Amino acid sequence: MERNLMKGNEALAEAAIRAGCKCFFGYPITPQTELAAYMAKRMHKAGGVFLQAESEIAAINMVLGAASTGVRAMTSSSSPGISLKSEGVSYIAGSDLPAVIINVQRGGPGLGGIQPSQADYWQATKALGHGDFQLIVYAPASVQEMVDFVVKAFDRADKYRMPAMILADGLLGQMMEPVSFPEINPDAYDKSSWAANGHKNKREHHIINSLYLKPDELQNSIVERYKKYEIIKETETDAELYLTEDCDVLVCAFGATARVAKSAVNDARAQGIKAGLFRPKTLWPFPVKELNEAAKNAKKLLSVEMSMGQMVDDIKLAINCSKPVEFFGRTGGVIPTPVEVLGEIKRIGGTL
Amino acid sequence: MTTEILLAGFGGQGVLFAGKILAYCGLMDSKELSWLPSYGPEMRGGTANCSVCISDQPIGSPLVLTPDILIAMNQPSFDKFVSEVRPGGKVFYDSTLIEAEQTRTDISYFPIESSKLADDNELKGGSNIILLGKVIKETSLFSLETMKKGIEKVVPASKAHLIGNNFKAIEIGMNN
Amino acid sequence: MAVVFERPHALIDVPTHYCPGCTHGIVHRILAEVIDEMGIEGDTIGVCPVGCSVMAYDYFNCDMIEAAHGRAPAVATGVKRTNPDKFVFTYQGDGDLAAIGTAETVHSATRGENIVVIFINNTIYGMTGGQMAPTTLPGQVTQTTPFGRSPELAGYPVKVCEMLSQLTGTAYAERVAVDSVPHIRDAKKAIRKAFENQKAGKGFSIVEVLSTCPTNWGLAPAEAIKRLQDEMIPYYPLGVYKDVEEGVFANTEGGEK
Numbered sequence A: 001m002e003r004n005l006m007k008g009n010e011a012l013a014e015a016a017i018r019a020g021c022k023c024f025f026g027y028p029i030t031p032q033t034e035l036a037a038y039m040a041k042r043m044h045k046a047g048g049v050f051l052q053a054e055s056e057i058a059a060i061n062m063v064l065g066a067a068s069t070g071v072r073a074m075t076s077s078s079s080p081g082i083s084l085k086s087e088g089v090s091y092i093a094g095s096d097l098p099a100v101i102i103n104v105q106r107g108g109p110g111l112g113g114i115q116p117s118q119a120d121y122w123q124a125t126k127a128l129g130h131g132d133f134q135l136i137v138y139a140p141a142s143v144q145e146m147v148d149f150v151v152k153a154f155d156r157a158d159k160y161r162m163p164a165m166i167l168a169d170g171l172l173g174q175m176m177e178p179v180s181f182p183e184i185n186p187d188a189y190d191k192s193s194w195a196a197n198g199h200k201n202k203r204e205h206h207i208i209n210s211l212y213l214k215p216d217e218l219q220n221s222i223v224e225r226y227k228k229y230e231i232i233k234e235t236e237t238d239a240e241l242y243l244t245e246d247c248d249v250l251v252c253a254f255g256a257t258a259r260v261a262k263s264a265v266n267d268a269r270a271q272g273i274k275a276g277l278f279r280p281k282t283l284w285p286f287p288v289k290e291l292n293e294a295a296k297n298a299k300k301l302l303s304v305e306m307s308m309g310q311m312v313d314d315i316k317l318a319i320n321c322s323k324p325v326e327f328f329g330r331t332g333g334v335i336p337t338p339v340e341v342l343g344e345i346k347r348i349g350g351t352l
Numbered sequence B: 001m002t003t004e005i006l007l008a009g010f011g012g013q014g015v016l017f018a019g020k021i022l023a024y025c026g027l028m029d030s031k032e033l034s035w036l037p038s039y040g041p042e043m044r045g046g047t048a049n050c051s052v053c054i055s056d057q058p059i060g061s062p063l064v065l066t067p068d069i070l071i072a073m074n075q076p077s078f079d080k081f082v083s084e085v086r087p088g089g090k091v092f093y094d095s096t097l098i099e100a101e102q103t104r105t106d107i108s109y110f111p112i113e114s115s116k117l118a119d120d121n122e123l124k125g126g127s128n129i130i131l132l133g134k135v136i137k138e139t140s141l142f143s144l145e146t147m148k149k150g151i152e153k154v155v156p157a158s159k160a161h162l163i164g165n166n167f168k169a170i171e172i173g174m175n176n
Numbered sequence C: 001m002a003v004v005f006e007r008p009h010a011l012i013d014v015p016t017h018y019c020p021g022c023t024h025g026i027v028h029r030i031l032a033e034v035i036d037e038m039g040i041e042g043d044t045i046g047v048c049p050v051g052c053s054v055m056a057y058d059y060f061n062c063d064m065i066e067a068a069h070g071r072a073p074a075v076a077t078g079v080k081r082t083n084p085d086k087f088v089f090t091y092q093g094d095g096d097l098a099a100i101g102t103a104e105t106v107h108s109a110t111r112g113e114n115i116v117v118i119f120i121n122n123t124i125y126g127m128t129g130g131q132m133a134p135t136t137l138p139g140q141v142t143q144t145t146p147f148g149r150s151p152e153l154a155g156y157p158v159k160v161c162e163m164l165s166q167l168t169g170t171a172y173a174e175r176v177a178v179d180s181v182p183h184i185r186d187a188k189k190a191i192r193k194a195f196e197n198q199k200a201g202k203g204f205s206i207v208e209v210l211s212t213c214p215t216n217w218g219l220a221p222a223e224a225i226k227r228l229q230d231e232m233i234p235y236y237p238l239g240v241y242k243d244v245e246e247g248v249f250a251n252t253e254g255g256e257k
Helices: A006-019 A035-040 A054-068 A080-094 A122-128 A143-160 A170-174 A216-234 A255-270 A288-294 A312-318 A339-351 B015-028 B077-085 B112-119 B125-137 B144-154 B158-174 C022-040 C050-059 C070-082 C094-100 C100-111 C159-164 C179-198 C223-236
Strands: A004-007 A022-026 A050-054 A075-077 A097-104 A137-138 A163-169 A176-179 A237-243 A249-252 A275-280 A282-284 A298-305 A325-329 B002-010 B032-037 B047-055 B069-072 B090-094 B108-112 C045-048 C061-069 C086-091 C118-123 C170-177 C206-208 C239-241
Touching: A004 A006, A004 B015, A006 A035, A006 A080, A006 A163, A006 A170, A006 A176, A022 A035, A022 A325, A035 B077, A050 C070, A054 A075, A054 A080, A054 A097, A054 C061, A054 C100, A075 A080, A080 A097, A080 A163, A097 A143, A122 A163, A122 A216, A122 A282, A122 B047, A137 A249, A137 B144, A137 C086, A143 A163, A143 A176, A163 A170, A163 A255, A163 C070, A170 A255, A170 B032, A170 C050, A176 C170, A237 A255, A237 A288, A249 A255, A249 A339, A249 C022, A255 A275, A255 A298, A255 A339, A275 A288, A275 C022, A275 C239, A288 A312, A288 C086, A298 A312, A298 A339, A298 C045, A312 A325, B002 B015, B002 B077, B002 B090, B015 B032, B015 B047, B015 B108, B015 B125, B015 B144, B032 C118, B047 B069, B047 B077, B069 B077, B090 B125, B090 C179, B108 B125, B112 B125, B144 B158, B144 C118, B144 C179, C022 C061, C022 C179, C045 C050, C045 C070, C050 C061, C050 C086, C061 C070, C070 C100, C086 C094, C086 C179, C094 C100, C094 C159, C100 C159, C100 C206, C118 C179, C159 C170, C159 C239, C170 C179, C170 C223, C179 C206, C206 C223
Parallel strands: A022 A050, A022 A075, A075 A097, A097 A163, A137 A163, A249 A275, A249 A298, A298 A325, B002 B069, B069 B090, B090 B108, C045 C061, C045 C086, C086 C118, C118 C206, C170 C206
Antiparallel strands: A004 A176, A137 A282, A176 B032, A237 A275, B002 B047, B032 B047, C170 C239
């Protein structure tokens, strides 16, 4: 397959277009702006719609409108902009609409910084808006995975009629790597049973709605949605297990940080330390089975993140707190180094 | 075997562009590679730097902290990064703009008056490419042929007439 | 026996949740009549955001989308841009359109989004129980202006048609009222014209409808109509504020008049 050299942000955009995304609504913010710029250039040639909205809030609601009519729609932003979108994401989830949202994370809280971060883990996996709902959250660790996961995100969003997120970061968004675009045949999910695109006097009118004033009706709608979430938890988890079979120290990391961690694991192995890597590719649903498999022989776990340790609780819960889980992180835009992570592996390994 | 390259200079000197050429060279040679720019306000005139990794293995961290090859285009970048170069590493720098004390004995220095050479040969803004010419002469990273292919990939179609100038700059770098 | 008067097909035969004397029913009806008369129910998508009319999806027979507070023009933009052959309308209240959704309103207008906006101005937040709206008149008592709206404290009302008529992308802006039969007829004509504009691809059309809220005004329906006539119409003069007669699209060069 032909290898192209592309920035992560551009690869996300190209993959979306190839996955049948017919409209993109965005608003400029560093470090994801190349994505919108690429869409502006390419989308009209692909027969789709690009529109720079007046705000992040407007952009996500334009996505809601387009998705309501059964069209594949996407928006992207970086951390502060995602906060603004959270209202719309909640409405999209409450209306059972498919949509893809990309977060090329930067440091927070507040205006924070513009360098890479993973400090929106909690936001993405626990609380991207009010109410009982989840998004499927993918965490790519390479430009190639950005392509692959965008394709998957559109598919699963349609399949389950729910929003899916690509949780990337500034490092992945800005870096260039070789990337191949697989032949993509956007699975045509039949949306005719719910899409609000004009009934042509041939069916009952369709309503896209998240309002239920009767508590039992709202409860029922949520319970139904959670049945779907249970299926997703069973079937959609994904993780990479690297040198985990005999490892003493299991390093857990996702996204760009997992690359750093992998380098450190290789360095540790070269020094005779039995380290391994568990890399969740889906953050929700969290790969519980996969983590337990990876950790079966480990004595200690080490979560390495570009945050203050937002994934640690999920790791502890997944293994039922059966083993010590330590944490090493950098935040605010500081990227951990393989040397630092190796140091932590040794520190932990030394106290086994 | 991974070669980690750090290119650094002022915004506008073509640091990211030169890095892109190296990245495309890696692509031409079917290597694993990564290219990571610094980003932010410094892009608009401040200091810019760019990490390039070329390897036979998948690239781990794309951020180059201890380069095997440093390409420095201004004094602050040289001063900031020369101490980070891995022992045995090579430092290429524009000696028109950089006054260097070659204090480290565990690395090799390759000064070239790339700015002056660019001006003398009417290759405005070609200092970065002249430095790349020096790099392929003094390392076994890429062949001249690969470098030319890389340049052809990176120069946009709208500026295709500049490809010849870039080839010329490479040759100047290789011969000085 | 000949049928001389019947419910429009575009309006579903269910009781509404609106209060007695509320004029939403009148506006719903004339909007549905226009949809029927143009024969576009099957090609129409309505967007109703938060406010008293948020549940209008249960009343209109065309496809309907419920939107977040203030975001209807953005949702409608998403619908229309991906379905340019469909008719798209929003139905928004004053708090929705002129407070929380000001940005969406102004920018959909300036882009010349080819949609119809029905704007219900009754000078108060109805659904939440009668708080100050951006269109609340100076001196008007509401739950959050218990001593009357003070311009020093809360500013003067936003005159939406006047404001939006300044934007090139606005093809048509008219203020109407539903206080009398002649005015209701004019209102229907204005809504028809807004939809015809959309059919012709002219751009953003807004019909501001001066309406009543007897419950939150604390007035009997007849008294409420009288207040609309005596206090609102003088402050919000009826009429056409912008009408791009020529040119296909308001935002084409020379389209502005």
